[in-house]
Amino acid sequence: MKYMNPGVLITLLLIGNLSATAQFNNKRNPEKTLSFQSVTLTKPPFFKSRGFQKAIAVPLLFTAAGLYSLTDNDLLNKYEVHEERQEWMPKFHHRADDYLQYTPIVAVYGLNAFGIKGKNDFGNRTALLVKSELLVGVLTYSLKRITAVPRPDTSQPTSFPSGHTAQAFAAATFMSKEYGHKSIWYSIGAYTVATGIGTMRMMNNRHWVSDVLVGAGIGIFSTNIVYLTHQYKWGKKKSAGQTLIVPSYDGQTGMVSVVHRFR
Numbered sequence: 001m002k003y004m005n006p007g008v009l010i011t012l013l014l015i016g017n018l019s020a021t022a023q024f025n026n027k028r029n030p031e032k033t034l035s036f037q038s039v040t041l042t043k044p045p046f047f048k049s050r051g052f053q054k055a056i057a058v059p060l061l062f063t064a065a066g067l068y069s070l071t072d073n074d075l076l077n078k079y080e081v082h083e084e085r086q087e088w089m090p091k092f093h094h095r096a097d098d099y100l101q102y103t104p105i106v107a108v109y110g111l112n113a114f115g116i117k118g119k120n121d122f123g124n125r126t127a128l129l130v131k132s133e134l135l136v137g138v139l140t141y142s143l144k145r146i147t148a149v150p151r152p153d154t155s156q157p158t159s160f161p162s163g164h165t166a167q168a169f170a171a172a173t174f175m176s177k178e179y180g181h182k183s184i185w186y187s188i189g190a191y192t193v194a195t196g197i198g199t200m201r202m203m204n205n206r207h208w209v210s211d212v213l214v215g216a217g218i219g220i221f222s223t224n225i226v227y228l229t230h231q232y233k234w235g236k237k238k239s240a241g242q243t244l245i246v247p248s249y250d251g252q253t254g255m256v257s258v259v260h261r262f263r
Contacts, residue, residue, distance in 0.1 A: 058220055082202075094204065112125075
């Protein structure tokens with residue numbers, strides 16, 4: 001599987017067009033004019049921004065794979081995967097996934113406690129985590145109620161998507177965002193744990209492979225979107241942007257260009 005790199009902060013590259021132009025004509029000499037040009041680099045619509053596209057790229061791949069497993073195919077079929085589980089480990093049962101899903105979160109606060117600082121301070125880090133957890137919960141449990149897919153073991157209509165997997169991948173993305181810039185091994189470790197959680201959900205016969213893949217997509221998506229939209233009001237201030245004013249004169253025409261770049 002291609003390494004997912006949510007740990008690197010997403011940079012919004014905002015490109016705009018000419019927003020306003022005003023010209024003042026010289027009544028005595030119409031050949032000589034003075035013009036004022038204002039150029040503003042404005043934000044594109046959020047859903048068309050490069051940051052948003054990066055935030056949903058990997059989740060879409062996971063979701064597409066999960067939906068593909070629902071189809072009648074020979075490559076990735078949820079019933080065939082379940083049959084393999086029943087054949088090789090019919091009696092497997094372990095509750096480690098109930099606890100390990102939170103490991104990346106504990107690791108983040110533990111590393112900070114030992115003086116290894118992450119990307120954000122305590123206030124912003126906690127706010128990001130809380131919002132990610134809320135979004136994961138809303139998306140996961142809403143889909144469970146809407147789809148009502150029976151679990152493979154008990155047939156309870158709460159199988160799709162996997163809440164444990166969504167939680168694990170949201171936590172892994174959280175750790176990658178906070179420490180991925182320091183070392184790629186923080187991200188690798190977090191996502192290895194999350195992958196293990198998803199695998200155990202199938203080994204425990206609690207979920208289909210489709211539940212796990214879509215759950216992973218939801219977890220990554222939730223944390224990515226929260227980090228993309230967070231305003232950093234707890235101790236950090238976002239830059240208002242930069243404005244550049246450039247006057248020019250070619251002997252006949254005077255011009256002042258104003259370029260503003262948003263942060």
